[in-house]
Amino acid sequence: MRYVDEFREPELIARTADEIRRLADPKRHYRFMEVCGGHTHSIYRFGLADLLPSNIELVHGPGCPVCVLPMGRIDDGLSMAEQPGVIFTAFGDMMRVPGTRGSPLEYKARGMDVRIVYSPSDALKLARGNPDKHVMFFAIGFETTAPSTALTLMRAKAQGIRNFSVFCNHVTIIPAIRAILDSPDMRIDAFIGPGHVSTVIGCRPYAWIANNEEKPIVVAGFEPLDVLQSIVMLLRQLKQNQNRVENQYQRAVPWEGNRAALKAMADVFELRPYFEWRGLGFISQSALRIRESYAEWDAERRFSVPGVRVTDPKAAQCGEVLKGVLKPAQCKLFGKECTPDQPVGALMVSSEGSCAAYYNYEHRKRQALTNLSLTA
Amino acid sequence: MCLAIPGKIVELLAEDRSLAVVDVLGVRRRVDLGLLQDDPPSTGDWVLIHVGFAMSKIGEADAQQQLRMLTELGENEAAVEEVRGYGLGVLEDTESQAGP
Numbered sequence: 381m382r383y384v385d386e387f388r389e390p391e392l393i394a395r396t397a398d399e400i401r402r403l404a405d406p407k408r409h410y411r412f413m414e415v416c417g418g419h420t421h422s423i424y425r426f427g428l429a430d431l432l433p434s435n436i437e438l439v440h441g442p443g444c445p446v447c448v449l450p451m452g453r454i455d456d457g458l459s460m461a462e463q464p465g466v467i468f469t470a471f472g473d474m475m476r477v478p479g480t481r482g483s484p485l486e487y488k489a490r491g492m493d494v495r496i497v498y499s500p501s502d503a504l505k506l507a508r509g510n511p512d513k514h515v516m517f518f519a520i521g522f523e524t525t526a527p528s529t530a531l532t533l534m535r536a537k538a539q540g541i542r543n544f545s546v547f548c549n550h551v552t553i554i555p556a557i558r559a560i561l562d563s564p565d566m567r568i569d570a571f572i573g574p575g576h577v578s579t580v581i582g583c584r585p586y587a588w589i590a591n592n593e594e595k596p597i598v599v600a601g602f603e604p605l606d607v608l609q610s611i612v613m614l615l616r617q618l619k620q621n622q623n624r625v626e627n628q629y630q631r632a633v634p635w636e637g638n639r640a641a642l643k644a645m646a647d648v649f650e651l652r653p654y655f656e657w658r659g660l661g662f663i664s665q666s667a668l669r670i671r672e673s674y675a676e677w678d679a680e681r682r683f684s685v686p687g688v689r690v691t692d693p694k695a696a697q698c699g700e701v702l703k704g705v706l707k708p709a710q711c712k713l714f715g716k717e718c719t720p721d722q723p724v725g726a727l728m729v730s731s732e733g734s735c736a737a738y739y740n741y742e743h744r745k746r747q748a749l750t751n752l753s754l755t756a
Numbered sequence: 757m758c759l760a761i762p763g764k765i766v767e768l769l770a771e772d773r774s775l776a777v778v779d780v781l782g783v784r785r786r787v788d789l790g791l792l793q794d795d796p797p798s799t800g801d802w803v804l805i806h807v808g809f810a811m812s813k814i815g816e817a818d819a820q821q822q823l824r825m826l827t828e829l830g831e832n833e834a835a836v837e838e839v840r841g842y843g844l845g846v847l848e849d850t851e852s853q854a855g856p
Binding site: 388418421422425426471472496497498499500501502521524525527528531576579580602603631632633634638639640641644731 | 759760788790791792793794804806807808809811812814815818821824825828829830831834838839841842
C-alpha cells in the first residue's frame with residue numbers, strides 16, 4: 381500500500397485522492413485507459429492505483445512503440461543488418477527486442493555492425509563519417525519521434541548524404557485508439573490522453589472521441605498529481621454527462637500542437653494504407669511511410685526484406701495485454717518464462733511496456749511482501 | 757522515449773541557428789532546434805527534448821519539476837546517458853572512435 385506522505389506534495393495528493401473518492405459513484409465501475417506507455421510507467425512506479433477507489437480501473441493502452449511493433453518488422457530490419465557494409469542503428473529500447481532469430485544485441489554478438497544511437501541525427505552523422513558504409517536507422521515511435529526522423533531525412537537530402545536510409549516504423553496514435561474503441565471485447569469509459577504525443581499533434585485530433593464516441597478524454601502530464609488530476613477531470617465530465625477534450629498538461633501542450641513538427645512530418649511521410657500492430661492486427665491508415673520524393677533514403681525501397689508476418693510465441697499473450705483485455709500478471713508466461721532479463725515479448729522489454737512496468741514495481745513489491753510474511 | 761528530457765539552452769550556435777547547446781543536469785550537448793522554428797527559443801529558455809530534438813518550450817519551474825519526476829521514475833540516469841550519447845555532441849570528433 382502506498383501512503384500519501386511518500387509523495388512530494390502529500391497534501392495536494394491527499395486532497396486530489398479525496399476528490400476522486402467523492403466524485404466516483406460507488407454503484408458504477410469505471411474503466412479509464414491511459415493510452416501512453418509513459419503514463420503506465422508512472423502509474424506503476426508511484427503505485428497510483430493504490431490511491432484510487434476499487435471501482436476505478438486503469439487499463440493500459442497501446443502507447444508503447446516498441447511493444448506494438450510486430451515481430452515480422454523486427455526481422456525485416458535485422459535482415460538489413462545482415463547485408464554487407466551496412467551499419468544497423470536503433471534506439472537503445474530496440475536492442476533487446478526479440479526477432480525470430482534473436483534481438484539486435486544478439487545480432488551484434490554474431491558480428492553484425494549494430495549500434496545504439498540516441499537520436500536519428502546521430503545515425504546521419506555516422507553516415508557522414510563512414511562514406512564507404514551504408515547506415516540504416518530503424519525508426520520507431522509515435523508522433524513524439526516521427527518529426528525528428530522527418531527533419532533528419534530533410535537534412536540528409538539537403539546535404540546530399542546518400543549512404544543513409546530509414547526503415548520507417550512510425551505509427552500514429554489516433555487510429556490505435558479507434559481500433560480499441562471498435563474492438564468488441566473492450567469497454568472503456570474515458571481516456572487519459574498521451575502527454576508528449578500531444579505536444580506535436582495538439583488536442584484537436586481527439587475531438588471525434590468526445591463528439592462521435594461520446595467519451596471524455598483528458599490530455600495529461602506524467603507526475604502523480606497530473607494523473608490524479610486528470611482522473612478528477614474525467615470523473616467530473618462523467619458526472620455531468622459531458623464528453624469533452626480537456627488539456628490538463630497545458631504547461632507543455634499547446635492546443636494547436638507544434639505546427640513546424642507537423643509540417644516536417646507531412647513533407648516527408650505519407651500514411652500507409654494499412655499497418656500491422658502487435659495485438660491489434662492490421663489497422664488502416666495507422667502508420668507512416670516515406671514519400672516518393674525521399675525514396676532514395678527509404679530502406680524499404682533500397683533493400684529487399686523478407687516481409688513475412690510472424691506470429692508471437694503461442695503461449696505469450698502480448699496482444700491481450702496490449703489491448704487491455706488481460707492484466708500483465710494474467711499472462712501465462714509472466715514472471716516465469718518472461719522476465720525483463722529474459723523477455724519473450726516486447727512488453728517486457730521497454731520501461732514503457734506494461735509488463736516490464738508491472739514486473740519492476742508491483743511484482744517485486746508483492747514478492748518482497750510474500751517473502752516477509754514467510755520469514756515472519 | 758515518451759518521457760521528455762528538460763534542458764536549458766545555454767548557447768545558440770552562431771554558425772547554424774538550428775542548433776543549440778543545452779544543459780541537462782550538468783551535461784552539455786548540442787540539440788536540434790529545427791522543430792521549434794515557429795517560435796524559436798532564446799538563451800536561458802527551457803525546452804523539452806526528445807531524441808536529440810527540442811520539441812516544446814516550457815517554464816523553468818515546470819522543467820525543474822520534470823527533472824525531479826525523471827529522478828523519481830528512476831529515469832534520470834537514462835536521461836543523462838541519452839543526452840551524453842547525443843552525437844551532435846561537443847565537437848565533430850566522436851564517430852571515428854565509435855567502433856561496432
